[in-house]
Amino acid sequence: MNKGHMQRAASGSSSNTWATKLHRVRALVVKETRQVVRDPSSIAIGVVLPLILILLFGYGLSLDVKNVPIALVIEYPGPEAIELAAGFQLSPYFHPTLTRSMPSAQDLLLEHQVDGIVRIPADFSRRVGAGDAGVQLIVHGGDANRARIIEGYVQGVVGAWSARLAAQGRPGQLQPVNVLSRLWFNEANDSSYFLVPGLIVLVMTLIGALLTAMVMAREWERGTLESLLVTPVRSEEILLGKTLPYFALALVGFLLCVLSAKFLFHVPLRGSIWVLFGDSMLYVLVALGIGLLISSWVKNQFVASQLTMLATFMPAFMLSGFLFDLRSMPTWVRLITYALPARYYVALLQSVFLAGNVWSVIVPNTLVLVAMVAMLAFASRLVMHKTLE
């Protein structure tokens, strides 16, 4: 036995050449992979969950407002009132129920049979001639967003009717200024264009963080991590062995998402697939890192699962900017979102899919993700080391 080997043995670590390191990591990866393959729940989260989410996002979620049930109260069927009512009946946005009196319409609103009431008063036809007619609109304000959209639709129907009157030389009004709108990157205003980035960020977050948080905490809870630590395996090798199999699982989820984006949702990929791939892998590393960090810190499966949900899933859903506009949040909430990786990933996904390789968006966001990976790797090692002593 030579002197060098003795020294290494004395310092508590065995030979550290790259070959043996690799060998140990491979053994850990094999062990972890077997665990994944044998547990149906890991496969469920890697394959079934993405599929469920794809279906939900493709066919379930929509913010489009169409066929709004409204009560249309015509108190006196004069010709103008009938004409205006026809505008509502022909509009694809409304599904009107005709009544003659206000109380019955109010009952419908209370029972949630309708979302709003349009009341054309008894003196409507007479006052149109005088130029001061009024239409009353009562909307159910519960869902404020929907209420505002309905209000806009009602204005649209009344405006169109008024323009028709003007065209016939009757007392109507033409709009002085018309707004011509164009939605860049999404000309047809297809809502799946904005849902797909949200879908991908949720899938990647869940696969990345949830699984690792549980595995690591379980080893602590059962005491098997201590047994691992007395072997020659070093802490960064354990972390690597835990990361790689789940990284592969996340890759499967990523491929499912991209394929469905292309062939199911027909969302164009205008940027480079390699940028998309690279950034997604970075994001998975961040998610894995968060899971590992939380679980090596709390060492309790239940607490780890709750913390992971709190730190990853809910923010990815609510604070990433795919559903709610970040710029409209109060400053202190916006500051929180800067600490969340999902925010950067959503910005990247939206640009790479719909706008192309916009380097002014890609470079800064990618750099933040890289920094997060580095910080998380460092922090996980630190936490592991601390708990060893």
Next chain:
Amino acid sequence: MRGALLRILALTRKELLAVLKDSRSRMSLLVPPVVQALIFGYAATYDLNHVTYAALDQDHTAASRQLLAGLDGSGVFERVANLQRAADVASLIDARRALLIVQIDPQFERRLLSGRSADIQLIADGRDSNTAGTAMGYVTSIVQQFNSSWGHEHGLAAPPVNIVTRAWYNPNLETRWFMIPGMIGTLTLIQTMMLTAMSVAREREQGTFDQLLVTPFRPFEIMAGKALPSMVVGSIQAAGVLLVAQLWFRIPFAGSYLVLSLGLLLFLLAAVGIGLLLSAVSATMQQAMLYSMLLIMPFSLLSGLTTPLSSMPIAVQYLTAINPLRYAIDITRRVYLEGAGLDLLTADLWPLALLAALSLGAASWMFSHRMQ
């Protein structure tokens, strides 16, 4: 009967101790709902209050400036640039510096003064088409204001019809009033279901479940002992979110606490029942957690919390019939904002009661069959 009750209470006490004794586990159950309600209460809104836009004014007249002043004065729009050339539009949008570009053509004022109608071009960043659509709606309503004041100043015919709008139950149309009551159910569902599923799975994983089985406890009693603590935790969480809604966000509570409690009780029963069912098919805590996630995701996405149920395809709407969260959200919103009584809520209450009965029944069947 008295013996059974005592045994259930003993189990409940033990279970609550196990969950609440550990300070981190206690914190992870009691703090997140309140913190999330606070953060999401501010974050989860479709109302825009800060839209960046750039003006491409090729007219440079009083009329065009008046129109842009309407945008600047709205409190929502912030002008980040005044463009000179149409070629500059792309770079501004690409880099996300502006969400909107308002382009006014050279003949704008001349057309208006000659009694013809003029167009303005609106270009929006469609990467986030939902926000862009809302912002374009805001611009349209500001242009309508411009139209009516222009018509007034220049003696054009007044619009023949005025629309007088009133929003019931939420007079200022704040999304927050809609979101936060909905969160009472959502935030409690997640943790109640997971807590139940994982507490049984933990006993399995650690082998203590077998020890429970050799005690005089009957399967039903074990199940009740697992269900009650989760319901206690769920009720505390719901109360916490309700307090945030009332004391912090000052959203007026229009209904009766008794009706709300009844609805939430049925909801928690259903959530716990589903949690117990999940625990019956999970051998480890990891499985319990992942299977819960598989249910929680569709439950929360298809609940009507963030996107309306009525916009979903009919088939999916039928599918949501087995989603307890859908009923809970409807109940909390209607009791909270509209003051709905039991008579108006029967359509929500009986499916919840049915779901609770079915899931608890199935769970109890699985418990007793797995044990023998």
